[in-house]
Amino acid sequence: MTTFFDKRKGNLRGQMEIMGLVVIVILISLGMLFMVKFAIDDDPAKKIFTRKGLAYSTVSAVMKNTIEDSTCFAPGITTRPIAIGSELFDDCSLYIANKPDDAAESGAGFSLYQCQGEHSCRFLRDHITLNLQNTLGTWNKKYTFESSLYSPNNPNQQKLTLFTINGVKGGCTAKATNKDSSGIYPLSNLQGGEVQNILYICE
Amino acid sequence: MVIPHHKKSRTHQNSKGQVELVFNWMYILIAGGVILLFFVGIVMRQKDISEQQLGDQVIHILQSIFTGSGVSENTKNFIDTSGLQHYEFEFSCTDGVSRFGIVGQGGTVEDTVQPIFSPERLQTPRLILWSLPYKLPYKVTDFLFVTSQNTQYAIFGEDEFAAEFVKATGGDSSKPVDPAASPAPASSSSNSNKELSFNVKSYDDDQYEDIDIGKQYQIRIVDIGGLQISPDKEVPISLKNTPDIKATAVVISADHSTATFYRKRANLWKQWSDPIPIISITPDDEKDAAAYAAIFAGSPELYICNMQKAFARIPYVTKIYAGENIASAQPGGKLNMLIDSYPDLSECRNAYTKSDPNIIQTLQTHFIASLACIQEIKATSTIGSCTTLIQTASELNTMNSDTLVSQGCTTLY
Amino acid sequence: MKLFPINRKAQHMTETIAVLFIFFVLVAFGLIFYFKWHEGAIKEEQTQARASRAMDTTLRVLFLPELMCTRGDAVPEDNCVDMMKVRSLIGQDIPTIPPNPAPILDPSQSYFMRNQQYYYDVFGVAKVVLHNLDNSENIVLYDKSLSPDPTKQIIYEPTYFIVALRDIDDSTHQSKYGFGYLEVGVYGEVIQ
Numbered sequence: 001m002t003t004f005f006d007k008r009k010g011n012l013r014g015q016m017e018i019m020g021l022v023v024i025v026i027l028i029s030l031g032m033l034f035m036v037k038f039a040i041d042d043d044p045a046k047k048i049f050t051r052k053g054l055a056y057s058t059v060s061a062v063m064k065n066t067i068e069d070s071t072c073f074a075p076g077i078t079t080r081p082i083a084i085g086s087e088l089f090d091d092c093s094l095y096i097a098n099k100p101d102d103a104a105e106s107g108a109g110f111s112l113y114q115c116q117g118e119h120s121c122r123f124l125r126d127h128i129t130l131n132l133q134n135t136l137g138t139w140n141k142k143y144t145f146e147s148s149l150y151s152p153n154n155p156n157q158q159k160l161t162l163f164t165i166n167g168v169k170g171g172c173t174a175k176a177t178n179k180d181s182s183g184i185y186p187l188s189n190l191q192g193g194e195v196q197n198i199l200y201i202c203e
Numbered sequence: 204m205v206i207p208h209h210k211k212s213r214t215h216q217n218s219k220g221q222v223e224l225v226f227n228w229m230y231i232l233i234a235g236g237v238i239l240l241f242f243v244g245i246v247m248r249q250k251d252i253s254e255q256q257l258g259d260q261v262i263h264i265l266q267s268i269f270t271g272s273g274v275s276e277n278t279k280n281f282i283d284t285s286g287l288q289h290y291e292f293e294f295s296c297t298d299g300v301s302r303f304g305i306v307g308q309g310g311t312v313e314d315t316v317q318p319i320f321s322p323e324r325l326q327t328p329r330l331i332l333w334s335l336p337y338k339l340p341y342k343v344t345d346f347l348f349v350t351s352q353n354t355q356y357a358i359f360g361e362d363e364f365a366a367e368f369v370k371a372t373g374g375d376s377s378k379p380v381d382p383a384a385s386p387a388p389a390s391s392s393s394n395s396n397k398e399l400s401f402n403v404k405s406y407d408d409d410q411y412e413d414i415d416i417g418k419q420y421q422i423r424i425v426d427i428g429g430l431q432i433s434p435d436k437e438v439p440i441s442l443k444n445t446p447d448i449k450a451t452a453v454v455i456s457a458d459h460s461t462a463t464f465y466r467k468r469a470n471l472w473k474q475w476s477d478p479i480p481i482i483s484i485t486p487d488d489e490k491d492a493a494a495y496a497a498i499f500a501g502s503p504e505l506y507i508c509n510m511q512k513a514f515a516r517i518p519y520v521t522k523i524y525a526g527e528n529i530a531s532a533q534p535g536g537k538l539n540m541l542i543d544s545y546p547d548l549s550e551c552r553n554a555y556t557k558s559d560p561n562i563i564q565t566l567q568t569h570f571i572a573s574l575a576c577i578q579e580i581k582a583t584s585t586i587g588s589c590t591t592l593i594q595t596a597s598e599l600n601t602m603n604s605d606t607l608v609s610q611g612c613t614t615l616y
Numbered sequence: 617m618k619l620f621p622i623n624r625k626a627q628h629m630t631e632t633i634a635v636l637f638i639f640f641v642l643v644a645f646g647l648i649f650y651f652k653w654h655e656g657a658i659k660e661e662q663t664q665a666r667a668s669r670a671m672d673t674t675l676r677v678l679f680l681p682e683l684m685c686t687r688g689d690a691v692p693e694d695n696c697v698d699m700m701k702v703r704s705l706i707g708q709d710i711p712t713i714p715p716n717p718a719p720i721l722d723p724s725q726s727y728f729m730r731n732q733q734y735y736y737d738v739f740g741v742a743k744v745v746l747h748n749l750d751n752s753e754n755i756v757l758y759d760k761s762l763s764p765d766p767t768k769q770i771i772y773e774p775t776y777f778i779v780a781l782r783d784i785d786d787s788t789h790q791s792k793y794g795f796g797y798l799e800v801g802v803y804g805e806v807i808q
Binding site: 223227234263266267270271274276315316336338340341342343344345486515516519520522523524526527535536537540541544604608612613614616 | 665701
């Protein structure tokens, strides 16, 4: 014959079982939390440092690069290294006219410097594309190199894009996460305008 | 007496219940106690481990920051250490090896390459790091100066050097920086905000007694010209109650050729070192890194030991420029490539090889002087014979910057 | 009726032991979990330490006076390597005409390796290679790996920085800048 106390003990036993299940659920939840913590991967400091430093050093090296191509000629120049930063970009920005795409795409049009028979903008674009592909592209980086001309004297065309280079693995869109830039590398041209070059590297 | 069976079993059952109850409580107490002690032990051990780990992490992070700051020459970095302001950092250097760590904790970082000039102790919510290139005459290394906003520098002297130092550090002649003010968010290298500046105040010659340490952690008096500080002179009134280790001074001679360190002992200035030569050549538009190092170095040992690191680099860098056999006046390295690029009997080739003096001879003398300097420091911990480097470096600088440039030749550096 | 109380007491003792057994099993699971997590945390710390070392070494290489370009009065040029210094480092006067095929030069000839007792403090356990894209030259300036250990795997983490390579034009004595990159990698160990 079961008494009132026996029934009560039965209820208590049931409650203890529930408590045990609660403890197990809490332990499993804690375990899941730990797993989630390790799964969320913040961009480590080294990646950011190398992306930023790499972007900056790349643009710096590109601007310093000199051309020793025997096909390059310009008035007054026989054979000497031609500087990309100070001479070719200057020439490209001065002779870009109003159709930068034509100059960069077709290579046609007049420019003071003619390397490989091409407009300086086209030559610059191809030369920089090759250098970036052999480095950033080989390392599977996504990147975008933008070169723009700002002409404060020309109110109708404040900003003119000289050319844009996207990586073989893809470029960096505005929404790309983990994106770092080189910062703007400005070059003044003879007409008071400014060529601004910037490189974005993203994951 | 025979106990009836039914009564016997009841008595026995009651005893058993009592024993079990006591056993249960004892069991609970012992087991519970053991488990509690176990977890308390783990917690205490983890606390110690965590503190040690934190100290190690802090030091290694600082080491990375020092490396980055060290190579960013002419850049000042203000590091927010408000979370560590209860910890005291200590810096020391012996036999060309500098060490820094947290006082009372074992983990220290050693560095045999980067010269670091700092006070011996720092406790601050904001560290200041500043790097200047050391050129003798070509760049040998970068000097890293480590200080804090609660380390006050009182500058006496009215020459260009004093004015340049005050200006370069963003010092103010009106009032010192208040170390009790909570640090503003640090920007990486900007010095335009007055909150982010060294604690430097310049004084006139008759303001010696106006020096007031206030709430600063420590004070360094910089006497350029030697008119204020002398052996056994009384310290300023406000420093009389300051602990001795918190007040030091350095006298830079009027011609900036020597630095003499002083420390406070019983309210008097006691000479801490003989005059230490300042080995530098400084073009007009550049800062004298070796003299600045004497201002920031907390003790003569720290100064000489870190200068030793710089001098140790001179032969290695010289051999890159001049070749590994330059001690025998045989050119190599970059020098040899430059010589070969010019035809015989050309003016440039002459300047490198034949003229009196010429680059080869000067580099040879410079190299040998650097070896002698290093030997002396190792043997005696003094840098008296290193003064020869000033003359050789000056000659080399004149040849590179004047002679070669005026003749249209490629410079060596 | 008399049997029932005895069974209840025995059952109560058995339940207590069972509960304690399960409790200690759970504690054991917890400890195993903790040690596994700790192992992972240690590996993560090692990775971070390696990354930190890589950053430090890279910075030192990029700003080393033995490699950096300077122009007049020792004014430094960022992100630039002086090729005349590099040729001096490898002990060879390499002509400016690109060699064919591209050589990988013996690291034991490098100045840094010959003066390892000093430069180990600068670079540590690392590898520094200069790649010249203009003539496909790969110059190993420093290479100091860890001693091989059968219980550990040596891993190598390179960092790349693009640099301008400055040289002097022989005929005009003007500066010319090539294009290349520095590979700076650190060695680390992972227990197998």
